[in-house]
Every structure is written in structure tokens, then in C-alpha cells.
Amino acid sequence: MSISALALALFTAQPVPSYDLVIRNVAIASPERDAVLTGQSVRIRDGRIVEIGDSPMRVSEGEAVLEGEGRFLAPGLTDSHHHVSFVPGMGAVGLPPATEHPELVAAYMAQQPRSLLYHGVTQILDPSPLTGWEAFTDQPQHPDLLRCGEVPGPHDGYPVNQRAGQNPEDAYPYDIDTPEDAAPVIARMQADGAICVKVYLENGFGAASVWPLMSDATLDAIKAEASARNMPVLVHANAIDMYEIALDHELGVMAHGLWNWQWPEGEPPVVETLDRVIAGDVGYMPTLRVMAGLADHVRPGSLDNPDLEPVTPRDLMDFYREGGADWFADELASDFPADMPREEIADIFGLGVQRGQRALAYLHGQGHPVMLASDCPGSPTAINQPGLCTVLEMEAMAAAGMSARDILRSGTLSIAEQFGLEAEYGRIAPGFVANLVLLEENPFESVRAWRSLDVVILRGEVIERDSLRAR
Numbered sequence: 526m527s528i529s530a531l532a533l534a535l536f537t538a539q540p541v542p543s544y545d546l547v548i549r550n551v552a553i554a555s556p557e558r559d560a561v562l563t564g565q566s567v568r569i570r571d572g573r574i575v576e577i578g579d580s581p582m583r584v585s586e587g588e589a590v591l592e593g594e595g596r597f598l599a600p601g602l603t604d605s606h607h608h609v610s611f612v613p614g615m616g617a618v619g620l621p622p623a624t625e626h627p628e629l630v631a632a633y634m635a636q637q638p639r640s641l642l643y644h645g646v647t648q649i650l651d652p653s654p655l656t657g658w659e660a661f662t663d664q665p666q667h668p669d670l671l672r673c674g675e676v677p678g679p680h681d682g683y684p685v686n687q688r689a690g691q692n693p694e695d696a697y698p699y700d701i702d703t704p705e706d707a708a709p710v711i712a713r714m715q716a717d718g719a720i721c722v723k724v725y726l727e728n729g730f731g732a733a734s735v736w737p738l739m740s741d742a743t744l745d746a747i748k749a750e751a752s753a754r755n756m757p758v759l760v761h762a763n764a765i766d767m768y769e770i771a772l773d774h775e776l777g778v779m780a781h782g783l784w785n786w787q788w789p790e791g792e793p794p795v796v797e798t799l800d801r802v803i804a805g806d807v808g809y810m811p812t813l814r815v816m817a818g819l820a821d822h823v824r825p826g827s828l829d830n831p832d833l834e835p836v837t838p839r840d841l842m843d844f845y846r847e848g849g850a851d852w853f854a855d856e857l858a859s860d861f862p863a864d865m866p867r868e869e870i871a872d873i874f875g876l877g878v879q880r881g882q883r884a885l886a887y888l889h890g891q892g893h894p895v896m897l898a899s900d901c902p903g904s905p906t907a908i909n910q911p912g913l914c915t916v917l918e919m920e921a922m923a924a925a926g927m928s929a930r931d932i933l934r935s936g937t938l939s940i941a942e943q944f945g946l947e948a949e950y951g952r953i954a955p956g957f958v959a960n961l962v963l964l965e966e967n968p969f970e971s972v973r974a975w976r977s978l979d980v981v982i983l984r985g986e987v988i989e990r991d992s993l994r995a996r
């Protein structure tokens with residue numbers, strides 16, 4: 526549909542913006558179905574799907590009409606690992622260098638939800654939203670925000686040691702120092718709206734392993750209290766030894782893929798660990814964009830990527846082009862010989878992506894469900910812009926061998942099932958939240974279909990994609 530036809534339909538049929546809507550003659554591509562269902566009509570009222578049928582639907586007064594002919598209607602994506610309080614190329618809001626550029630941070634925060642919607646992401650789960658997530662939900666159009674409560678762990682360990690100069694009490698409202706703290710803190714977390722608990726198992730990056738971890742007794746107390754409250758525990762871990770600790774404590778969801786292992790000949794040495802993931806029915810977030818983002822950030826010329834323009838505020842793009850985010854590339858390169866070309870450093874980070882893809886291919890090949898999860902921006906990487914990053918994550922999953930339909934499932938049903946949201950999100954069926962996308966191409970056939978997005982429907986509100994572009 527052209528913009529003018531849509532505008533006319535909205536204008537004539539909808540005198541008040543109640544977002545009641547009929548989508549006519551559309552092909553439904555929803556992951557609970559084996560095949561695309563053509564010639565369907567979908568009625569939306571008060572932000573939810575109320576009726577689906579293959580006969581022409583009568584349009585009542587006050588309802589808008591969206592002609593879907595030749596398009597595919599899919600559920601909006603959930604990115605189950607996105608950080609709302611981190612700025613690409615800067616890092617955490619509230620810490621330098623972000624504090625030195627308040628106008629750029631404000632421009633980013635205004636564009637962030639729009640960029641997610643621009644790429645069809647209508648729900649995000651933020652495992653560690655810190656204290657400033659209302660800056661996301663205060664924006665006029667934003668994906669539904671689901672969040673965990675973040676338990677920082679020992680204050681001389683990760684992630685507290687990444688926030689030099691900041692009082693941990695200010696950044697982390699859900700500190701758990703002893704097993705006795707778990708019950709009251711997790712109760713408060715849930716009362717505040719968190720649906721999950723995030724913990725960290727990280728003893729150092731790369732070959733280093735010097736940072737302290739949470740005690741076994743505290744991990745067990747967190748697991749027991751979270752389970753009693755039906756809150757999944759998300760674990761930051763990406764190395765075999767850290768994975769094994771999480772599996773020993775039956776913590777639940779691995780918030781990162783398993784990529785931190787040596788590159789072997791033949792069979793990956795991670796199969797035993799991955800078999801435990803399968804046997805324990807443990808949730809798995811591949812987060813391939815973590816290492817891919819690092820590779821992109823040090824690779825010369827990556828800012829020329831035209832995909833950045835629709836999702837990055839112009840002033841922030843200028844800031845990157847003028848070298849504003851080079852500090853992080855220099856920091857990454859400082860771990861390598863001074864004369865090593867940046868391209869070569871990028872390729873070394875790329876090996877981490879390949880290891881993550883091999884682990885993903887193994888799990889997927891065994892029929893283990895995985896969740897779409899980009900962990901963006903994760904590190905202060907300029908390329909990991911919201912929304913774009915989710916689509917790049919899906920393309921990396923496709924490159925690992927997953928089918929387009931399985932990837933759609935990973936970004937919809939699989940996440941809803943893991944987090945107890947299966948009555949709300951993930952399907953196109955009566956009663957479900959009307960967070961939907963209209964695509965020009967078939968998302969069952971190719972993951973490239975997500976690049977053909979035309980219209981986003983957010984709780985029944987029709988949003989033309991072009992209106993979401995960064996300025």
C-alpha cells in the first residue's frame with residue numbers, strides 16, 4: 526500500500542485515533558503454522574487481535590482499513606537481549622564518555638525505540654536496564670519493554686568493576702551480597718515489574734581469569750527464590766568453565782552463546798557442554814553480534830555501511846565519523862601487537878563469531894530451541910545500532926544454518942514460551958497483543974524478508990516505516 530492510500534483509509538474510516546483496525550487480504554506468516562495462510566483478514570480492537578478469517582470482513586464505523594494484498598503479516602520480533610541504557614560508541618548512560626555528550630545521548634534515546642520499530646522489533650527484553658529505563662518508555666512510540674532485575678555480584682568483580690568512579694549502590698538497586706538477601710531483594714524486583722533475574726559468571730575476558738564470582742550458596746539461593754516466583758534466571762557466561770558453573774546450579778537461561786573456546790581441528794570441544802544445555806532444557810541466547818560488533822568496530826571503513834543511516838541520529842553519525850568512538854577501537858587494539866593491521870584484529874574477533882555459529886549450529890541441529898538475542902549495543906560498538914543489530918543477528922543465525930522460519934520462531938514463540946508470555950506474544954491469533962509487521966517478502970522463505978518491512982503495527986497503531994527514520 527502506498528502512503529497516500531493508507532492515509533486516506535485512516536482518514537476516512539477513523540475519525541478518532543482508537544487504533545481499531547481491519548487488515549484485509551493478507552498472507553499470515555506466523556510461527557505456530559506450518560505454512561503461510563493467504564487471503565486472510567485480521568481484526569484488531571483495543572490493541573489486541575480479536576478475529577481472523579478468510580472471508581471478507583465487514584468494516585465497522587471507527588475502524589481503519591489496511592489493505593494487505595501481496596504482503597505478509599508476521600508477529601513483531603522480540604529481541605530478548607537488548608540494552609536500553611547503553612549508547613553505541615559510548616557505553617553506559619551516566620558514565621563518561623556518555624556524560625560528556627548529553628545532546629547526543631538525548632538524540633540517541635529519542636531515536637532508539639524508533640530504530641527498533643524500523644526493523645520490526647516490537648518487544649525487547651533488557652536483562653540489565655540499570656536505573657534509567659524510563660527514558661525508553663517515556664518516548665512516544667516504543668516497543669514493549671520487558672526487563673530483568675540485575676544482581677551485580679561481588680563489587681570487585683564483573684560488571685561492577687567496569688563502572689569505575691561510580692558508587693555501585695547508585696547503579697544497582699538489586700544488590701545481593703549473601704544468600705539471606707536473595708528472598709527480599711528478588712521479591713522487591715518482581716514488585717517493581719521485573720520478569721527475570723540476571724546474574725554474572727565472568728572471571729575475566731579472553732585468557733584472563735582473575736575476577737571473583739558470586740558464591741555457590743548465593744547462586745543457589747537466587748535460583749530457589751526466582752523459581753518460586755516463576756522468574757527465569759539469565760546468566761552472563763560465554764566460556765566453557767563459566768557455562769559449567771551455570772549448568773551445575775541449574776540456573777536456567779544462558780544470556781550469551783558459547784564462543785569462548787580454542788579453535789580446534791575437527792569436532793568442537795564444546796559438545797559435552799552443549800549436550801548438558803540440551804539435557805537441562807536450558808534457554809540459549811546466541812548473541813552473535815557481541816563478537817561481530819567488536820570485529821566491525823575495529824575494521825576500517827565500517828562506518829560507511831549505508832544501513833546505519835536510517836537508524837542513527839545524524840549528529841551521532843557525525844560524531845562517529847569525526848572519531849568520537851575511536852577510543853574503543855584503540856582500546857580493543859591495545860590487546861594486540863602495535864603493528865598488527867586493524868583488518869587482522871577484526872578477523873580475530875570474527876573467529877569468535879564463527880565459534881558462536883558452530884555452537885549454535887550444533888544446538889539447532891539437535892533440535893534445541895534458541896532465542897533471538899542481539900545483546901546490543903553490548904559493548905561501545907558504533908555499528909550495533911538498535912534494530913539493525915537485531916536484523917544482523919538474524920542474518921548471522923541464517924549463516925549458521927538456521928532456516929528463515931526457525932529464526933522467526935526464535936524471535937517470537939520461543940521467547941514467549943521461555944518467559945511465560947505465551948498468551949500475549951509470539952502468534953497471530955485472537956487474544957494476542959497486536960504488535961505486528963507487514964513485509965513485502967515471505968519471512969518463511971528468507972531472512973532477507975526482514976529488510977522488506979513496510980509497516981509496523983504497534984498495539985493496533987499503524988506506523989509507516991519511513992516515519993521512523995533517524996533525522
Ligand SMILES: [Zn+2]
Pocket residue numbers: 606608652900903
Ligand atoms: Zn548484555
